[in-house]
Amino acid sequence: MNMLDGQREFLSIIKSIRSYIEAEKVYGISEVLIPNANAVKIRRTKKVSKAELLAVIRNEVFNCKRCSLHKARRNVVFGDGNPNAKLLLVGEAPGYEEDLQGLPFVGQAGKLLTRIIESIGLTRNSVYICNVLKCRPPGNRSPLPEEISVCKTYLIRQIQIISPKAILCLGKYASQAVLGVDDPITNIRGKDYDYKGIHLIPTFHPAYLLRNPNSKKYVWEDLQKIKRIISEA
Ligand code: SF4
Numbered sequence: 001m002n003m004l005d006g007q008r009e010f011l012s013i014i015k016s017i018r019s020y021i022e023a024e025k026v027y028g029i030s031e032v033l034i035p036n037a038n039a040v041k042i043r044r045t046k047k048v049s050k051a052e053l054l055a056v057i058r059n060e061v062f063n064c065k066r067c068s069l070h071k072a073r074r075n076v077v078f079g080d081g082n083p084n085a086k087l088l089l090v091g092e093a094p095g096y097e098e099d100l101q102g103l104p105f106v107g108q109a110g111k112l113l114t115r116i117i118e119s120i121g122l123t124r125n126s127v128y129i130c131n132v133l134k135c136r137p138p139g140n141r142s143p144l145p146e147e148i149s150v151c152k153t154y155l156i157r158q159i160q161i162i163s164p165k166a167i168l169c170l171g172k173y174a175s176q177a178v179l180g181v182d183d184p185i186t187n188i189r190g191k192d193y194d195y196k197g198i199h200l201i202p203t204f205h206p207a208y209l210l211r212n213p214n215s216k217k218y219v220w221e222d223l224q225k226i227k228r229i230i231s232e233a
Contacts, residue, residue, distance in 0.1 A: 049083070050083035050084055050161050050162060050163075051083045053161045054079075054083055054158065054161055054162075057078075057154055057157050057158065057161075058078045060154070061076055061078050061134050061154055062076050062078070064076070064134070064135075064151075064154075066150045066151070067135075067146065067147045067150050067151065069133065069135035069136065069137060069147060070135055072135075072136070072138055073099060073135040073136055074099050074100060074136075075094075075098075075099055075100070075101065075102030076102065076134050076135060077094040077098045077099065077102055077103065077104050077130075077131060077134055077135070077136070078102075078130065078134055079104060079128060079129060079130030079131070079158060080103050080128070080129055080130070081124065081125065081126075081127050081128035081129050082125060082126055082127060082128055083128065083161070083162055084162075085126060085127045085128040085162060085164055086126075086127075086164055086165040086166065086230050086233055087117075087122060087126075087127045087128075087164055087165070087166050087167075087168065087226065087230055088127070088128045088129075088130070088158075088159065088162055088164040088166070088167045088168070089113070089117070089127060089128070089129045089130075089167075089168045089170060090129075090130060090131065090132065090155065090167060090168070090169050090170060090174040090178060091104060091105060091129070091130075091131045091132070091170045091171065091174055091205065092131055092132055092133065092142075092143055092170070092171055092172075092173035092174050092205065093131050093132065093133035093135075093136060093137055093143050093173070094131060094133070094134070094135065094136040095107055095109075095136065095140050095207075096136070096140065097110070098110075098131075098136065099135075099136035104129045104130055104131055105129055105206070108207075108210060109206040109207040109210060110206070112206040112209060112210060113129070113170075113206045116206065116219065116223065119220075119223060120223050120224075120226060120227040120230075121227070122230075128158075128162050128164070130155065130158055131155075131174070132148055132151060132152060132155055132173060132174050132177045132178075133147055133148065133151045134151055134154060135151075142173065143173050148173065148177050152177050155177070155178070159178075159195075159196075159198070163198070164198060165198065165199065165229055165230055165233040166198065166199040166200070166201065166226050166229045166230060166233075167195060167198055167199070167200045167201070168201055168203060168222070168223075168226055169200060169201070169202045169203070170203060170204070170205045170206065171185060171204060171205030171207075171208060172184065172185040172205075174202075174205075175188055175189075175202035176188075178195060178200060179193060179195070179200065179202070185202060185204065188202045189202050189203055189204065189218065189222070190202070190203065190218065190221060190222050190225075192225060192229075199225075199226075199229045201222050201225055201226060203218070203219050203222040203223075204219055
């Protein structure tokens with residue numbers, strides 16, 4: 001290792017330690033004592049909100065270069081909405097408008113999604129919306145398996161923190177990624193799955209509905225299940 005590589009590695013270690021300490025602060029850890037090289041953490045009893053926990057992941061995602069999609073992104077699209085939501089909606093990836101604005105579902109499909117949410121008496125501010133991928137695939141191509149594999153870990157942590165009563169997976173990629181199956185959306189749509197104690201219902205993606213309005217009736221059926229689950233919670 002030459003001197004330049006050594007300096008780079010040293011700076012990388014310092015950066016990792018700083019990120020770690022910032023994350024620890026959020027969890028209420030304010031001091032670290034190191035007597036005789038044995039680290040002892042002093043934990044303060046602090047209630048950590050879901051918003052604070054999501055902010056830790058958001059910070060990681062904003063610096064993420066785990067896959068090649070970071071190269072062309074204009075904005076990371078982490079997710080948006082109420083961290084205490086009963087309903088979490090998961091799409092596949094940001095599109096052109098989402099990449100521009102850094103927000104999920106803001107194009108035509110987003111407008112339809114807003115109407116879908118409002119049709120069961122909820123608002124966009126009361127739910128949480130995110131995607132499996134946090135960066136836009138070039139030309140809005142479909143997500144690649146390797147991209148889903150690395151980026152999905154962020155989504156799983158978002159689900160754990162938000163801990164909603166129900167998840168509505170929008171389209172094939174979101175449904176397959178969360179359920180870990182390869183079945184076509186037509187086979188898995190509308191069923192009530194158990195995802196770690198959370199109701200999970202796959203349905204069609206709003207972009208698909210824009211092209212196939214006749215399928216809206218199936219989404220309506222799926223929404224009635226979501227409405228029932230939320231009202232019983
Ligand atoms: S798509 Fe996900 S894994 Fe890839 S760079 Fe963006 S945040 Fe990282």
